[in-house]
Amino acid sequence: MPIYYFHVVGQGSRIEDLEGTDCADLSAAKEEAVACARELMAHAIRQGRDISSRSIEVRNARGGVVLTLPFRQAISEAE
Template sequence: MPRYYFNIIAGDGFRRDLEGTELPSLEDAKAEAIEDARALMSDAILLGQDISSRRLEICNEAGDVLLTVLFKDAIKPVA
């Protein structure tokens, strides 16, 4: 099963996922990224912060960016 890494990119920094997560497909990784973005935004809202301009980059084990999920797009329903 492939391992995907979810790096968080913000205007003022970068947080690298050093562990990654094994998931069956890139589509599953996208769903995981959307859930993660929603959880992080929920926590931030409770603290009075807006982090909707951040994004998650889904990378493979080689570090290649496979997909980017914008936090603001995670607010929309998943199709």
């Protein structure tokens, strides 16, 4: 199963995913990115912060960017 890394990127900051997550394919990785973005936004909202301008950069095992998911897109993304 391929491994994907989910880095959170926003306004001059970057939080690296050093462990990665096994996903069956890119579609599954996108679902994981949507879930992650929603969870991070929900946590931020509970603290009174707006992080909706951030995005998740999904990279494959070779380090190539395979998807960039803006947090705002995760709000309306179908499950």
